[in-house]
Amino acid sequence: MVSNTSTLDKLLEDVRACTICNELPLGPSPLLQAGSGAKILIAGQAPGSKTHEKGxxxxxxxxxxxxxxxxxxxxxxxxxxxxxxxPMGFCFPGTGKGGDLPPRSECAPQWRRPLLDRLPAIELTLILGQYALDWHLGDAKSKTLTGTVERWQEFWPDALPLPHPSPRNIRWFKANPWFEADVIPVLQKRIANLIKKRP
Incomplete structure (x- = not known):
């Protein structure tokens, strides 16, 4: 169990030492980043094999x-x-027929809420991909990722649902040019303003 009195630094230390999923194909190697002053949360899926290797x-x-x-x-x-x-899972989950496997289900229940509770300065949450959308938006999301991203203004300015930026999604980017034309400029302006607020 995670202690309610754990500091963020101690919690990050515990997460990085986690071996709940020690049967992973490349072994446990939790990848995450956080500071108590962080303004922007990136909620992704799980590391790929390349990021696992690079750490x-x-x-x-x-x-x-x-x-x-x-x-x-x-x-x-x-x-x-x-x-x-x-991310929803901190370690590379392995590869299946369709690409990387989903984030491991053990990770979020153990670590996600305690970590987010120790990030009091977050003003914008960027939600990448279906598994992160399920956790952060629940019933508020649409049946499809595209449908949820199309409704991005309903969640703005506190959160922004995004497609995963993976090269595997290049077909989606080409089929939805409105995303980079309409959403990205607004996102970049907000990011720039949040960076300016950094002490």
């Missing part, structure tokens, strides 16, 4: 596209006092 979240092509969407540099993105990166 840093979103250090891949998905991360490059995400940083482009946000209009930020690598230094800004990996500043834990700006961005908290808390």
């Amino acid at each position: 840093r979240p979103f250090d891949d092509q998905s991360g490059k596209r995400l940083r482009t969407w946000l209009g930020v540099t690598e230094d800004q993105f990996y500043d834990p006092e700006l961005f908290a990166i808390i």
Whole structure:
């Protein structure tokens, strides 16, 4: 059990030592980032094999596209006092026929709420992909990811549902040009304003 009195630093230490899923194909190696002053929460799915090898979240092509969407540099993105990166699963779950497997189900019940409770400065939550949408939006989401993203203004400015920035979603990006035309400029403006507020 997680103690209610645990500090964020102690909790992060506990998460990074987690071995709940020690039978994972590449072994447990939790990847996340958080600081108590973080303004923006990135709620993703789970690390891929490349980010597992590098030991840093979103250090891949998905991360490059995400940083482009946000209009930020690598230094800004990996500043834990700006961005908290808390995926639904902290470790690479393995690969199936259709790509990476879903985030492990053990992770969120054990760690997610205690971590989010220790991030009091979050003003914007970016929700990437179906599993994160299920957890953060619940019944408020539409039946499809596209339907939820199309309703983005209903959740703005506190949260923003997003497609996953994976290269596997290139067909979605081409089929939905309104996303980069209408949503991304608004997102970049809000991100820039939140960065300016950093002490």
